Amino acid sequence: SSSSPKPTLLPPTPENIRRCIRRLEEGGIVALPTETVYGLASTLTPSAKKIFTLKSRPLTSPLIVHVSSLSQSLPYINCPPPVLSTFTSLTTKFWPGPLTVILPSSPLVPSYINAGTKTVALRCPNNDLTLEILKERPLCMPSANKYGHISPTSSEHVMSEFEEDDVWVLEGGEGEVGIESTVVKVGEGGIELLRPGRITATEIRECLSSSSSPSLPVTSYVPQILSPTSSSNGSPGQNLKHYSPNLPCYIIKDVSSVSSDSVYITREDAGGKWNIIVGKERGEWERKLYGALREAENIQGAKRIFIEEVPHSEEYDGVRDRVFRAAEGKYYP
Ligand code: TXA
Numbered sequence: 001s002s003s004s005p006k007p008t009l010l011p012p013t014p015e016n017i018r019r020c021i022r023r024l025e026e027g028g029i030v031a032l033p034t035e036t037v038y039g040l041a042s043t044l045t046p047s048a049k050k051i052f053t054l055k056s057r058p059l060t061s062p063l064i065v066h067v068s069s070l071s072q073s074l075p076y077i078n079c080p081p082p083v084l085s086t087f088t089s090l091t092t093k094f095w096p097g098p099l100t101v102i103l104p105s106s107p108l109v110p111s112y113i114n115a116g117t118k119t120v121a122l123r124c125p126n127n128d129l130t131l132e133i134l135k136e137r138p139l140c141m142p143s144a145n146k147y148g149h150i151s152p153t154s155s156e157h158v159m160s161e162f163e164e165d166d167v168w169v170l171e172g173g174e175g176e177v178g179i180e181s182t183v184v185k186v187g188e189g190g191i192e193l194l195r196p197g198r199i200t201a202t203e204i205r206e207c208l209s210s211s212s213s214p215s216l217p218v219t220s221y222v223p224q225i226l227s228p229t230s231s232s233n234g235s236p237g238q239n240l241k242h243y244s245p246n247l248p249c250y251i252i253k254d255v256s257s258v259s260s261d262s263v264y265i266t267r268e269d270a271g272g273k274w275n276i277i278v279g280k281e282r283g284e285w286e287r288k289l290y291g292a293l294r295e296a297e298n299i300q301g302a303k304r305i306f307i308e309e310v311p312h313s314e315e316y317d318g319v320r321d322r323v324f325r326a327a328e329g330k331y332y333p
């Protein structure tokens, strides 16, 4: 009899951590927890190409290289002193944590990882299990979801995403942040915020103004809606249809237009039939949004998803961006 491949969930025992390291070094793929979302990891070898196949991700979308420290990242970059100084200030303040920094790459970064961009995205995640695995060597790791679908914030999400694939998933609970890291690109001319997240442009400015690094201007996040084929800044996470659930999804300003055959993702209980409460605080919104979207798309009989409009202030940029993309920019009515 033939049996189809299945994912395997591994409790975080010392023995299982060793098994994950061995599997990675043999060219295998392991899903690992982080404080943002789970990632699909491989070593910086041609085995990284398996990640693109598993995710159905286009090879033009580069992968973030995850490290356990600033010093471990240095061989992979090649940048002028002021850029290095800015990178050092940022990582001293925000690593381990939800900040990804894009810099010019050294020849050690293969083109199947940076998609030929001559840059490298670096991040040190704040999760003890994953940091222990990273201590041995860096790993490239995109979010552990199929391309364009919702990022996973629990091991259960990863298991359901890859239910027909031979993927190992290291159990690490739910992350404290819940949306993907803030992505910044650092150059001699300044710092560009490419993907908003828990860490805001204001926090980045504050960090740099209180450090000894040169005062480079920080450009706030500007939503750029790109078609799937275009790429003005080389960050394909900017595609409009991204983080999308499998039901039509709309942003809604007026609760009274929520219909009874729809799920409503909201900050406070609005008394409807299928309300999913994500909580009032910005941090709760971030932490619970992706779980709420998955819960919503699995409700039998639901025809669509409405999501409460997110406030238009900078600290909400991250969650507003994810909601906007989940809804593919659509408002209701
Ligand atoms: O929080 C996170 O960053 C998670 C966890 C697993 O660490 N990872 C993650 O990876 O979100 P991914 O691949 O799903 O999103 C990375 C984003 C993509 O939009 C990608 O295009 C962009 O970062 N990116 C990666 N390397 C880049 C590069 N060299 N230049 C420009 N953009 C890059």
Ligand code: MG
Pocket: 142, 143, 151
């Ligand atoms: Mg992703």
